[in-house]
Amino acid sequence: MPRPALKSITEEERISLKDSFKGWRSIPRFFREIYQAGPGLFAGNIAARILKAFGPVALLWVGKLIIDEIVRLLQEEGADMGTLWRYVAMELGLALLTDLLGRVVNLTDGLLGDLYSNASSERIIRKAQELTLEQLEDPKFYDKLERARTQTSSRVNLMSNVLGQAEALLSVGSLIAGLIFFEPWLIVLLFLSIVPSFINEVRYSSQRYSLARSWTSERRELDYLRYIGANTLTAKEVKLFGLTGFLAARFKNLAHRYYLLNRRIAIRQSLFGGLFNLLGVLSYYGAYVLIIYRTLGGLLTLGELTFLSGSFNRLQGSLQGLFSRFTRISESALYLKDYFDFIDLHIPAPELEPVPLPQRITRGFEFRDVHFTYPGSKTPILKGVSFTLRAGEKMAFVGQNGAGKTTLVKLILGFYTPTSGQILLDGMDISRFDPQAYRDRFGVIFQDFFRYEFTLRENIAVGNIDALDDEGRIMEAARKSLADSVVREVEEGLEQQLGRRFYQGQELSGGQWQKVALARAYMKDAEVMVLDEPTASLDARAEYEVFRRFIGLTKGRTSIIISHRFSTVRMADRILVLDAGRIVELGTHEELLEKGGLYAELFHLQAAGYQ
Numbered sequence: 001m002p003r004p005a006l007k008s009i010t011e012e013e014r015i016s017l018k019d020s021f022k023g024w025r026s027i028p029r030f031f032r033e034i035y036q037a038g039p040g041l042f043a044g045n046i047a048a049r050i051l052k053a054f055g056p057v058a059l060l061w062v063g064k065l066i067i068d069e070i071v072r073l074l075q076e077e078g079a080d081m082g083t084l085w086r087y088v089a090m091e092l093g094l095a096l097l098t099d100l101l102g103r104v105v106n107l108t109d110g111l112l113g114d115l116y117s118n119a120s121s122e123r124i125i126r127k128a129q130e131l132t133l134e135q136l137e138d139p140k141f142y143d144k145l146e147r148a149r150t151q152t153s154s155r156v157n158l159m160s161n162v163l164g165q166a167e168a169l170l171s172v173g174s175l176i177a178g179l180i181f182f183e184p185w186l187i188v189l190l191f192l193s194i195v196p197s198f199i200n201e202v203r204y205s206s207q208r209y210s211l212a213r214s215w216t217s218e219r220r221e222l223d224y225l226r227y228i229g230a231n232t233l234t235a236k237e238v239k240l241f242g243l244t245g246f247l248a249a250r251f252k253n254l255a256h257r258y259y260l261l262n263r264r265i266a267i268r269q270s271l272f273g274g275l276f277n278l279l280g281v282l283s284y285y286g287a288y289v290l291i292i293y294r295t296l297g298g299l300l301t302l303g304e305l306t307f308l309s310g311s312f313n314r315l316q317g318s319l320q321g322l323f324s325r326f327t328r329i330s331e332s333a334l335y336l337k338d339y340f341d342f343i344d345l346h347i348p349a350p351e352l353e354p355v356p357l358p359q360r361i362t363r364g365f366e367f368r369d370v371h372f373t374y375p376g377s378k379t380p381i382l383k384g385v386s387f388t389l390r391a392g393e394k395m396a397f398v399g400q401n402g403a404g405k406t407t408l409v410k411l412i413l414g415f416y417t418p419t420s421g422q423i424l425l426d427g428m429d430i431s432r433f434d435p436q437a438y439r440d441r442f443g444v445i446f447q448d449f450f451r452y453e454f455t456l457r458e459n460i461a462v463g464n465i466d467a468l469d470d471e472g473r474i475m476e477a478a479r480k481s482l483a484d485s486v487v488r489e490v491e492e493g494l495e496q497q498l499g500r501r502f503y504q505g506q507e508l509s510g511g512q513w514q515k516v517a518l519a520r521a522y523m524k525d526a527e528v529m530v531l532d533e534p535t536a537s538l539d540a541r542a543e544y545e546v547f548r549r550f551i552g553l554t555k556g557r558t559s560i561i562i563s564h565r566f567s568t569v570r571m572a573d574r575i576l577v578l579d580a581g582r583i584v585e586l587g588t589h590e591e592l593l594e595k596g597g598l599y600a601e602l603f604h605l606q607a608a609g610y611q
């Protein structure tokens with residue numbers, strides 16, 4: 001699909017100057033979170049910063065005392081030098097203390113940053129888990145998640161910036177007090193030199209944020225291209241199909257367009273920034289001349305001259321730092337708002353109190369005229385599905401690719417709610433049960449199960465993570481799914497790291513992975529078993545064995561099998577044949593063959609293939 005020539009920030013996405021201050025509202029909550037991450041470190045950091053803030057003015061003041069004392073000594077021959085050395089010792093002490101405090105601040109900043117970044121990343125993982133699949137698949141939610149996730153390091157910088165800002169404010173306050181005491185006019189000059197460049201900074205930083213925000217999904221695409229372009233999982237296909245050029249060009253195109261937009265803002269910011277800075281330099285020299293005149297007129301001592309020019313110079317630097325930090329904070333605080341927006345995302349709570357699940361399933365599941373369209377899509381996938389899956393029954397779902405078999409399973413598991421119609425368990429709408437308690441009753445393996453690059457033990461235990469240390473149960477599940485052979489085949493047994501991403505990891509074959517994933521379904525003593533194409537990668541003997549065991553092990557348990565292999569399907573008590581979202585046949589293998597409909601046709605087609 002051709003892209004628009006150059007996507008700039010739309011009016012709706014543009015963040016105004018006023019908006020850019022909005023992020024500041026999140027700062028108090030941010031600090032509560034940091035405090036919770038490390039109360040002791042936080043208190044230590046604040047205390048060190050408060051002390052350190054008075055360092056510059058104290059040093060300048062002692063400098064003034066030293067110079068005035070030297071002048072006095074030069075004028076009064078033979079005077080006692082004790083005071084001078086006391087001042088020098090004081091300055092040395094102050095310099096050492098300031099250095100020490102600086103180190104304490106850096107150390108506690110770093111440690112607090114680590115703790116906070118860990119805590120906020122964990123919060124994001126937990127929140128993402130609370131979201132429904134519908135929300136996670138919605139690109140808008142996904143963008144929010146992305147912004148919250150990718151800005152972790154910026155939040156850590158924000159922390160030290162805000163703390164540094166508070167310190168700088170104190171420091172600036174103390175320097176200003178000194179200036180006001182001797183020469184109030186200097187303050188006016190000072191602000192004149194700083195304010196224009198401050199406004200410039202705020203303006204451009206909010207523009208940069210707007211741009212980054214309006215490009216969230218493009219940046220997601222860039223990340224994705226980076227991922228498939230350099231990844232062991234995709235390397236085979238990328239090499240085989242010679243995709244490198246295609247991927248690199250696509251990446252370059254998109255990245256370059258972002259670069260151009262960003263460059264435009266950066267150049268303007270730098271141009272205007274330079275101009276306003278010039279104002280600052282001129283005003284410094286204006287102030288310098290003023291102080292020199294006052295000193296020559298005998299209104300100020302030499303010590304006061306160095307104190308004032310030193311204070312002015314320092315203040316200018318500090319104020320500039322204060323203002324530019326202010327814009328940096330405003331910018332990061334807007335990202336912070338994204339993070340809190342994500343953490344506060346509304347998770348639709350059930351309207352009614354959940355009802356308790358039945359102790360044991362007695363009647364089974366019933367679909368009543370279920371229609372379903374995926375959120376954000378217009379194509380109906382299920383079109384009036386009605387059937388009953390009796391308690392203890394083994395049912396197979398059969399149908400061509402895209403017929404809606406997996407969708408049926410996702411609805412039974414409550415991942416999505418039907419667009420219309422009802423799904424009942426023992427006569428109660430499944431939406432009335434607590435979702436987690438309800439799903440705990442299921443042992444499921446999906447066709448697109450995930451290959452966790454964890455140890456073999458963990459890969460099986462994810463089916464019931466509370467039993468991670470229960471070796472007996474894990475091995476039992478492995479035996480049931482034939483994964484015990486995999487445990488024997490790998491060097492480290494259950495402790496073998498799987499996949500190639502981590503050190504000493506071992507990759508498994510497709511069939512081995514499938515056996516491991518299948519073991520997850522056996523980790524619980526689940527009342528309902530759902531196997532969605534659990535044998536697609538298995539060899540014929542393994543497949544036969546998996547099913548023979550499955551049938552034996554699930555005697556009396558309700559189960560659903562999705563498979564394209566009729567040798568498997570025929571073992572089910574009843575077979576549901578789905579065609580383009582409608583049930584076209586439902587019955588036993590023999591009944592359906594006799595009927596001579598779609599099932600019989602597909603069965604004979606496959607049987608012919610084996611002859």
Ligand SMILES: Nc1ncnc2c1ncn2[C@@H]1O[C@H](COP(=O)(O)OP(=O)(O)OP(=O)(O)O)[C@@H](O)[C@H]1O
Nearest residue numbers: 137374377381399400401402403404405406407408
């Ligand atoms: N998350 C989703 N969002 C939108 N559409 C989806 C989603 N998942 C599946 N679909 C669409 O729903 C239809 C049915 O998919 P489903 O996975 O249920 O088919 P299936 O019968 O299990 O197919 P297969 O035999 O290929 O596994 C397909 O057309 C698919 O494109």
